[in-house]
Amino acid sequence: MTTTQTLELLAPLAGVLLPLEQVPDPVFASRMIGDGVCIDPTSQILCAPLAGVISNIQDSGHAVSVTADNGVQVLMHIGLDTVNLAGKGFTRRVKEGQRVEAGQPLIEFDADFVALNARSLLTLMLVVSGEPFALLVPETGLVAVGQSLLCVTAEPGMAADEQEQGEALFSKPVTLPNANGLHARPAAVFAQAAKGFNASICLHKQTQSANAKSLVALMALQTAQGDIVQVSAIGEDAEAAIQMLALLLVEGCGETVAAQVDRPAEVTPVSSASVLRGVCASPGSAFGQVVQVAEPELSITEVGRGEATERAALERALLQATEALQALQTKTGGAQAEIFRAHQELLEDPTLLEQAQAGLAHGKSAALAWKQATVATATLFQGLGSALLAERAVDLADVGQRVLKLILGINDSVWDLPEQAILIAEQLTPSQTASLDTRKVLGFVTVGGGATSHVAILARALGLPAICGVPAQVLHLAKGKQVLLDADKGELRLEPDLAEIEHFEASRQQQVLRRQREVEQAQRAAITRDGHHVEVSANVASLQEVEQALSLGGEGVGLLRSEFLYLDRNRAPSPAEQAATYCAIARALGGERNLVVRTLDVGGDKPLGYVPMERETNPFLGLRGIRLCLERPELLREQFRAILGSAGLARLHIMLPMVSLLSELRLARKMLEEEAQALGLKELPKLGIMIEVPSAALMADVFAPHVDFFSIGTNDLTQYTLAMDRDHPRLASQADSFHPAVLRLIATTVKAAHAHGKWVGVCGALASEALAIPMLVGLGVDELSVSVPLIPTIKATVRELDLADCQLIARQVLDLEDAAQVREALRRYPAVAVETPLVVEN
Ligand code: PEP
Ligand code: MG
Numbered sequence: 027m028t029t030t031q032t033l034e035l036l037a038p039l040a041g042v043l044l045p046l047e048q049v050p051d052p053v054f055a056s057r058m059i060g061d062g063v064c065i066d067p068t069s070q071i072l073c074a075p076l077a078g079v080i081s082n083i084q085d086s087g088h089a090v091s092v093t094a095d096n097g098v099q100v101l102m103h104i105g106l107d108t109v110n111l112a113g114k115g116f117t118r119r120v121k122e123g124q125r126v127e128a129g130q131p132l133i134e135f136d137a138d139f140v141a142l143n144a145r146s147l148l149t150l151m152l153v154v155s156g157e158p159f160a161l162l163v164p165e166t167g168l169v170a171v172g173q174s175l176l177c178v179t180a181e182p183g184m185a186a187d188e189q190e191q192g193e194a195l196f197s198k199p200v201t202l203p204n205a206n207g208l209h210a211r212p213a214a215v216f217a218q219a220a221k222g223f224n225a226s227i228c229l230h231k232q233t234q235s236a237n238a239k240s241l242v243a244l245m246a247l248q249t250a251q252g253d254i255v256q257v258s259a260i261g262e263d264a265e266a267a268i269q270m271l272a273l274l275l276v277e278g279c280g281e282t283v284a285a286q287v288d289r290p291a292e293v294t295p296v297s298s299a300s301v302l303r304g305v306c307a308s309p310g311s312a313f314g315q316v317v318q319v320a321e322p323e324l325s326i327t328e329v330g331r332g333e334a335t336e337r338a339a340l341e342r343a344l345l346q347a348t349e350a351l352q353a354l355q356t357k358t359g360g361a362q363a364e365i366f367r368a369h370q371e372l373l374e375d376p377t378l379l380e381q382a383q384a385g386l387a388h389g390k391s392a393a394l395a396w397k398q399a400t401v402a403t404a405t406l407f408q409g410l411g412s413a414l415l416a417e418r419a420v421d422l423a424d425v426g427q428r429v430l431k432l433i434l435g436i437n438d439s440v441w442d443l444p445e446q447a448i449l450i451a452e453q454l455t456p457s458q459t460a461s462l463d464t465r466k467v468l469g470f471v472t473v474g475g476g477a478t479s480h481v482a483i484l485a486r487a488l489g490l491p492a493i494c495g496v497p498a499q500v501l502h503l504a505k506g507k508q509v510l511l512d513a514d515k516g517e518l519r520l521e522p523d524l525a526e527i528e529h530f531e532a533s534r535q536q537q538v539l540r541r542q543r544e545v546e547q548a549q550r551a552a553i554t555r556d557g558h559h560v561e562v563s564a565n566v567a568s569l570q571e572v573e574q575a576l577s578l579g580g581e582g583v584g585l586l587r588s589e590f591l592y593l594d595r596n597r598a599p600s601p602a603e604q605a606a607t608y609c610a611i612a613r614a615l616g617g618e619r620n621l622v623v624r625t626l627d628v629g630g631d632k633p634l635g636y637v638p639m640e641r642e643t644n645p646f647l648g649l650r651g652i653r654l655c656l657e658r659p660e661l662l663r664e665q666f667r668a669i670l671g672s673a674g675l676a677r678l679h680i681m682l683p684m685v686s687l688l689s690e691l692r693l694a695r696k697m698l699e700e701e702a703q704a705l706g707l708k709e710l711p712k713l714g715i716m717i718e719v720p721s722a723a724l725m726a727d728v729f730a731p732h733v734d735f736f737s738i739g740t741n742d743l744t745q746y747t748l749a750m751d752r753d754h755p756r757l758a759s760q761a762d763s764f765h766p767a768v769l770r771l772i773a774t775t776v777k778a779a780h781a782h783g784k785w786v787g788v789c790g791a792l793a794s795e796a797l798a799i800p801m802l803v804g805l806g807v808d809e810l811s812v813s814v815p816l817i818p819t820i821k822a823t824v825r826e827l828d829l830a831d832c833q834l835i836a837r838q839v840l841d842l843e844d845a846a847q848v849r850e851a852l853r854r855y856p857a858v859a860v861e862t863p864l865v866v867e868n
Contacts, residue, residue, distance in 0.1 A: 030179055030180070031096055031179075031180050032177050032178065032179055032180070033076060033094060033096065033098055033177070033178045033180055034076075034162070034174050034175075034176070034177055034178075035075040035076050035100060035151070035153075035159070035174075035175050035176040035177075035178060036073070036074075036075045036076070036128055036129060036171075036172050036173065036174060036175060037065065037075070037169040037170065037171055037172060037173045037174075037175045038065075038072050038073050038074070038075045038102055038132075038149075038151055038171070039065050039067040039068075039069050039071075039072055039073070039149060039171055040067065040068045040069040040168075040169065040170050040171040041065040041066050041067040041068045041069065041149070041168070041169065042065065042066040042068070042166070042167065042168055042169075043063055043064070043065055043163065043164075043165070043166055043167055043168075043169050043175075044063075044064045044065070044066060044148070044166060045063075045064070045165055045166065045402075045405065046061070046062065046063065046064055046150075047401045047402070047404075047405045048064065048398050048401055048402065049064050049106070049148055049150065050106070050145075050146065050148075050326045050328075050394060050397055050398075051106050051145075051146075051211075053210075053211045053214055053215070053280070054103075054106075054150055054152075055401070058214045058215065058218055059101065059103075059150075059152055059154060059210060059211075059214040059241060060101065060152035060153055060154035060155075060156065060241070061152065061153060061156075061159070062100075062150060062151045062152035062153050062159075062176070063150075063151050063161070063175065063176065064148050064149065064150050064151075065148070065149050065151070065169065066147065066148055066149075067104075067137060067147055067149050069171050070134060070135055070136065070137045071131045071133070071134050071135075071171075072090070072102055072104060072131070072132050072133040072134075072135065072149070073129050073130060073131050073132060073171060073172065074092055074126045074127065074128055074129060074130045074131075074132055075092070075100055075102070075128065075151060075175070076092060076094050076098070076100060076128050077094065077095075077125075077126065077127050077128045078092040078093050078094040078095065078098075078125070078126065079092070079093050079123065079124070079125055079126070080092060080120050080121065080122050080123060080124045080125075080126060080132070081093040081099060081122070081242050081243075081246060082122060082242050082243075082245045082246035082248075083118055083120060083121065083122050083132070083133075084109070084209065084245065084248070085113065085248055086108070086109055086111065086112055086113045086116065086206075086209075087113050087116030087117065087118045087133055087135075088103065088104050088105060088108035088109055088111065088113075088116055088133075088135075089101065089102065089103045089104065089109075089209070089210055089245065090102050090118075090120070090132050090133060091154070091242040091245065091246075092126060092132075093155075093242070094180075096180045097155060097180065098153065098155050098157055098178055098180045099153070099154050099155035099240075099242050100151060100152065100153055100154065101150070101151075101152045101154045101210070101241065101242060101245075102132070102149065102150065102151050102152075103149065103150045103152070103210055104116070104133065104135055104140070104147075104149045105135075105140050105144045105145070105146055105147050105148065105149065106144060106145040106146040106148060107144050107145040107146075108140060108144045109206040109209040109210075110144065110205075110206065111140065111143055111144055114139065114143070115135055115136040115139040115140050115143070116133055116134070116135050116136075117133065117134040117135070118132075118133055119131045119132055119133060119134060120132050120133075122246065129172050141328075141329075145325065145326070145327070145328070146328050147328075148328075151175075153176070153178055154241050154242055157178050157179055157180045158178070158179050159176045159177060159178040159179065160176065160177045160179075161175070161176060162174045162175055162176060162177055163175060192260045192261070193260065194228075194258040194259065194260045194264070195258065195259055195260075195264045195265055195268055196256055196257070196258045196268065197256055197257040197258070197268040197269070197271070197272035198256070198272065199254045199255070199256050200254070200255055200256070200257075200272055200275045200276055201252060201253070201254055202249055202250070202251055202252065202253045202254075202255055202275065203251065203276070203278050203283035204249075204251060204278055204279065204281050204283060205251050205281075205283075206250070206251070207248070207249035207250040207251060207253060208229075208244055208245070208247065208249045208279065209245065210241070210245060211279075211280065211281065212278065212279035212280055212281050213241050213244040213245050213279070214241050215274070215279040215280040216229070216238065216244060216271065216274060216275070216279045217238065217239055217240060217241045217244055218498065219270065219271060219274055219279075219498065219499065219502065220238040220239045220267070220271060221239050222497060222498065222499050223259070223261070223263045223264075223266065223267040223270075224261050224262065224263055225259040225260055225261030225262070225263050225264040225267045226259065226260045226261055227239065227257065227258070227259045227264075227267055227268075227271065228257070228258045228259075229244060229247065229255055229256075229257055230255060230256045230257075230258060231247050231249055231253055231254075231255050234247055235258075238257065238271065255275065257271045257272050257275070259271075270499060270502055273502055273504070274502055277502070300519065300520045300521040301517050301518065301519055301520065302471075302496050302497055302499070302500050302517070302518045302520065303496065303497075303516055303517055303518075304471065304472075304493035304494055304495040304496035304516050304517075304518070305493060305494055305495045305516050306492075306493055306513050306514060306515075306516045307472075307481065307482035307485055307486075307492040307493055307494045307513070308469075308482055308485035308486045308488075308489075308490055308491055308492040308513060309486075309491060309513050309514050310469065310489065310490070310491030310513050310514070311469075311491055311510070311511060311512045311513060311514065311530060311534070312448060312468035312469040312491050312510075312511045312513075313446075313468075313508070313509075313510050313511075313522070313527055313530055313531070314446035314447060314448040314468040314469070314508070314509070314511070315444065315446055315447060315448065315505075315506050315507065315508055315509070316448055316450055316503045316504065316505055316506060316507040316508075316509055317443055317444065317447040317448065317449050317450065317505065318450050318451070318501065318503070318505055319441060319449050319450070319451045319454075319458075320451070320452070320501075321427070321452075324393075324430060324431070324434060324436070325434075326391065326393045326394050326397060326430075326434070327391050327393065327394070328390065328391060328394050329389060329390070329391060330386065330389055330390055330391040330392065330394075330395075331391070333386055333387065333389070336386050336390070336391055336392040336395070337383075337386050337392070339392040339433055340382060340386065340392040340395070340396055340429075340433065342432075343392070343396075343429045343430075343432035343433040344373055344429060346432045347373060347425065347428050347429045347432055348370055348373060350428065351366045351367075351369050351370045351373075351425075351428075352370070354366045354457065354460060354461075355367055355370075357460075358460055363570075364567075364568065364590075365421070365456050365460070365483070365484065366456075366457075366460070368421065369421060369424065369425040369428075369456070369457075372421065372422055372425050373425060373429070375403070377403065378399050378400065378403050379399075381395075381398070381399035381402060381403070382395045382396050382398075382399040383395075385398055385399060392433050393430055393433045393434055396426070396429055396430060396433060397426065397430055400422055400423065400425075400426030400429075400430075401426075403422055404419040404422045404423055404426070405419075420453070420455070420456075420474075420481070421456060423455070424455035424456050424457055424458075425457075427455065428457060443463065443466045443467060444466065445466050446466070446468055447466050447467050447468060448467075448468055448469050448470065448471065448509055448511050448518075449462075449467055449469075449470035449471070450470070450471050450472075450500055450501060450503060451470065451471075451472050451473075451501075452472065452473050452474060452498075452501060453472050453473065453474035453481075454470060454472055454481050455481070456481055456484055459481045459484040459485060459488070460484050460488075462488065462490065464488055464489070464490060467490065468490070468491070468511070469490050469491040469492055469511045469513065470485070470490065470492045471492070471493050471494075471496050471500055471511065471518050472492070472493075472494045472495075472496065473494075473495070473496055473497070473498050473500065473501065474494065474495075481494075482494065489815070491511055491513035491514075492513055493511065493513050493516050493517070493518065496518060500518065503520070507520070508522070509522070510522035510526060510527065510530060541818075541819075543822070544818035544819050544821075544822045545578070545818045547818070547821075547822060548578050548579030548817060548818035548821060549579045550579070550821065550825070551581075551821075552581075552810075552820070552821040552824035552825060553824070553825065554803065554824060554825070554827045554828060554829050554832070555825070555826070555827065555828050556828050556829050556830065558803070558829040560803055560807070560808065560809070560810060560824050561581050561582065561584075561620075561787075561808060561809040561810070562579070562580065562581055562809075562810050562811075562812065562817055562820050562821045562824065563575075563580055563581050563582040563583055563584035563620060563622075563787075563809060563810070563811045563812075564580040564582070564583050564584065564585075564811065564812065564813075564814050564817060565583075565584065565585040565587070565789055565811050565812060565813055565814070566583050566585070566586055566587070566611075566814065567586070567587045567590035567591065568590075568591065569607070569610050569611050569614060571814050572611050572614050572615065573614060574814050575814045575817060576614070576615075578814060578815070578817045578818055579817050579818055579821055580814070580817045581619065581620075582615060582619040582620035582621065582622075582676075582677070583611070583615060583619075583620065583621045583622055583811075584620065584622050584737065584787050584789050584809055584810075584811020584812075585622055585624055585681070585737065585789040585811045586611065586621065586622060586623045586624060587624060587627065588623055588624055588625060588626055588627075588665070589626045589627050589628050589632055589634060591604075591607055592634070592636070597635075597636055598636040598637075601664055601667060601668055604664070604665065604668035605667075605668040605671035605672070607668075608623065608668055608669050608671060608672040609671055609672045609675060611672070611676075612672035612675035612676035612678065613672075613675050613676075615675075615676040616675075616676060617674070617675065617676060617677065618677070619676055619677060620676070620677045620679060621672070621676035621677065621678055621679065622679040622680075622681050622714070622737065622787075622789075622811070623669050623678070623679070623680055623681065624681045624682075624683050624716065625652070625655060625662060625665055625666075625669075625680065625681070625682055625683065625694075626651075626654075626655055626661065626662075626665060626683075627650070627651045627683035627684065628650070628651075628654055629645060629648060629649050629650030629651060629653070629654045630645050630646045630648070630650040630651075637654070637658070637661065639654070646745070646751065650683075650684050651682075651683035651684025651685075651716075652682045652683055652684050652685050652690050652694060653684060653690070655694075656690060656693055656694065659697060662694065662697060663697055663700075663701055666680070666697060666698050666701040666702075667701050667704075667705065669711075670701060670702055670705055670707060670711070673707060673709075673711055677712075678711035678712070679711060679712040679713075679714060679734070679735065680698065680711050680712070680713050680714070681713075681714045681715065681716060681735075681737055682694050682713075682714075682715045682716065683716045683718070683739070684716065684718060684719060684742070685715040685716065685719070685722050685729075686719040686721045686722055687721070688725070688728060688729060688732070691715060691729065691732055691733070692732070694713075695713060695732070698710065698713060712734035712735060713733060713734055714733050714734050714735035714736060714737060715729060715733055715736060715737075716736075716737055716738070716739045716742075716789075717736050717737070717738045717739065717743065717771075717775050717786075718738070718739030718740075718741070718742035718743045718746070718790070719742070719743070719746055720743070720746055720747050720771060723738075723743065723771035723772075723774055723775050724771070724774065726774055726775040726777075726778035726779060727778035727781065727782075729778075730778045730779050730781065730782035730784055731782055733784060734784060735779075735784055735785045735786065735787065736775055736779050736784065736785075736786045736787070737786070737787040737788070737789045737809075737811065738772055738775060738786065738787065738788045738789070738790060738807075739789060739790045740763040740768060740772075740788060740790025740791065740792040740793070741763070741790040741791055742790070743763075743768055743771060743772075743790065744761055744762070744763045744765065744768050744790075744792075745761060747765070747767050747768050747771060748760070748761055748765060748767065748768075760845075762845035763790065763791065763792040763798075763845075764792070764797075764798065764845040764848040764849050764852075765844065765845040765848070766839065766840055766841070766842050766843070766844070766845075766848060768792075769801065769805070769839060769840055769848065770840055772788070772802070772805055772807070773805050773806075773836075773840060776805055776806040776807060777806075780806060785808040785809060786806070786807055786808055786809070787807065787808065787809035787810065787811050788802055788807050788809070788810055788811065789811035791813070793807075793810040793811060793812050793820070794812040794813045794816045794820065796819055796820065796823045797849065797852050797853065798852070799820060799823045799824060799827070800827055800831070800832045800835050800836075800852065800855050801832070801835055801836050801839055801848075801852060802836075803824065803827055803829065803832040803836075804829070804831075804832030804833045804834070804835055804836025804837070805836045806836075810824075831855070835851065835852065835855055838851060839851055839852070
């Protein structure tokens with residue numbers, strides 16, 4: 027049994043403490059090297075933060091590591107890019123292997139010289155052995171040298187890497203191209219990549235060797251440009267490891283290096299691990315060539331050229347960024363334009379601007395002041411515990427980078443891409459995604475990102491297959507390599523064989539032809555072969571989507587997600603603005619078509635910028651949808667008034683989300699009646715509820731007399747019935763709306779509604795799956811409200827069906843055991859033999 031020990035680390039310098047995120051260097055800020063703290067120093071002697079052995083001190087004197095007896099390893103790195111000073115300005119006071127006491131001086135440095143000749147004086151203290159720690163002081167503020175700073179929790183032996191037994195495989199020798207050898211930054215990239223393999227891996231330089239998964243061991247090799255090194259590995263993935271890591275060395279481990287002349291012929295990129303897996307961000311598949319896209323490293327000076335000059339530089343860049351975002355809105359339109367409008371709003375955020383101004387007032391350059399302000403705000407977003415806000419942090423990083431490049435005068439022109447490109451990136455920004463040339467780009471793969479991010483929404487709007495959350499080794503695939511991206515399965519196939527490629531091409535051809543046919547016939551009604559009409563309408567979030575839906579044969583709007591109209595606003599839209607939006611949408615539809623406006627469904631994963639909410643432990647089970655609106659009745663009343671303004675322009679329906687209690691419906695109806703009366707309306711619009719909580723489905727017979735219609739939200743109904751988070755990447759395959767438990771609730775709802783003469787729609791993503799259509803029609807669903815691009819497909823599917831067969835299959839599936847059995851039974855139904863991929867709702 028291991029016993030946990032704690033170890034206090036002392037401040038190695040006096041100075042101002044800063045969170046790591048504020049370090050203007052992505053490798054440190056992203057904690058790739060390790061977690062810890064950053065100090066802006068006011069003293070000039072770096073002291074040992076703990077007792078131990080000097081496990082490495084760089085010849086250039088800018089970095090030192092101390093290892094405690096219990097294995098905790100701490101790296102201190104003085105300044106940024108100080109490796110380039112080649113030892114000037116640093117005096118080492120200790121040697122490698124020497125034992126030191128806590129507080130003992132390790133390195134003296136000339137702060138003025140370093141500040142003038144390197145990028146920054148910011149000094150890092152990082153726990154590179156990976157143990158967790160707690161801060162013993164506030165996150166920012168002054169610290170004195172020797173003051174207790176961190177409390178590290180160490181388990182002896184925890185860091186020990188189990189060594190594999192067996193015969194080692196060796197790579198060909200590689201000549202190191204990095205100007206300063208494997209110093210902290212490239213060493214961290216190399217160690218990180220090595221950690222992706224199970225094999226025991228070493229890096230060899232002449233007679234010395236180092237554990238490739240240990241940053242400090244790699245730094246202790248003291249490599250220099252031109253050194254000849256070799257990678258060895260033992261274990262089942264040894265071959266893949268040496269191939270990938272040798273290639274990484276040749277390519278400079280993340281640093282820009284001169285073109286290689288000695289690229290070892292046999293070093294090819296990862297090949298034996300032939301499939302890389304991630305999460306589907308946008309469905310579809312593509313066969314094409316790898317194109318790696320990396321962001322250029324930005325060099326930021328710390329000290330400004332005078333407050334007025336820097337302020338003017340920031341203001342100019344902000345103005346240029348606003349103009350560029352405006353142009354993007356005009357170019358994209360619809361939901362995509364909304365994203366860039368939200369970016370524009372972020373640029374006007376007072377807190378962000380105040381922070382940047384404060385930086386300028388402290389003499390910082392415009393670039394640093396802006397960068398620190400955006401990083402601090404993004405960190406705040408990430409820390410609020412909401413997946414959606416965390417994804418907005420990506421938007422902030424995007425818009426932040428846009429301004430930063432403008433300040434630095436970097437031309438962010440569109441990438442020059444080859445044909446048939448499958449882009450590979452650490453992360454794409456929404457701006458980059460929206461500017462992709464879809465004639466050349468067939469799809470993309472990212473290490474970061476999430477299925478609900480704006481990048482995913484944009485990819486779906488562009489019809490580009492995409493996967494995210496793929497292991498970082500994808501970043502080392504060779505340019506031009508032919509790969510098969512199967513986004514539906516969340517897979518990137520690195521070695522597709524001829525048969526796979528042929529199969530892929532053939533089914534793509536078929537899909538293209540089928541799609542053409544469906545679009546040509548999209549205006550025909552969705553009537554089964556035996557004459558049963560099913561209304562196929564659209565799920566929309568903007569006027570532009572309504573117009574698109576009509577052109578694709580949508581018979582109305584079955585779900586207007588009103589919260590998406592203003593999701594990224596910091597300020598509430600005025601009542602007049604809201605009313606104008608609803609009127610424009612209703613007018614586009616006209617008096618003969620249904621418009622179902624769902625009242626604000628905020629809370630849960632959808633916070634609304636201008637509706638401040640308290641943090642909740644279980645937001646999906648908290649104040650969401652109608653619950654929140656009833657807590658803030660003015661919000662709901664104002665929305666009712668705005669919606670009622672469009673009465674008469676379309677067949678207006680109002681729908682309440684997340685209803686679980688009859689009292690909620692009663693309260694909301696009363697408010698609606700009062701508002702309608704105050705406006706002098708003689709006739710109330712139709713009022714319905716979403717059925718997306720099991721209680722509402724089970725009590726549908728009780729709700730039915732009080733509503734005009736039901737619309738079943740299978741996304742939430744599945745999540746709440748199966749108790750599986752709808753956005754959980756590991757539960758994605760099990761949180762399946764085809765589960766018989768969900769289907770039984772649909773059956774219950776339809777039966778109750780029809781008994782009271784009310785209609786039932788399905789507006790969750792299940793209605794957008796062709797495979798589900800016979801079953802939904804057979805269960806008696808009257809309306810299918812689907813994702814806009816799928817309207818032609820769903821209508822075509824209905825036209826292939828016979829109601830009597832559908833009723834038979836619906837009865838059968840209700841008695842099956844699980845979702846897989848249901849899918850299997852439906853696949854045997856002839857009209858849906860070819861399954862159409864699900865378009866995830868945005
Ligand atoms: C649903 O839950 O199925 C639904 C349509 O609502 P949303 O996806 O907007 O939560
Ligand atoms: Mg829902």
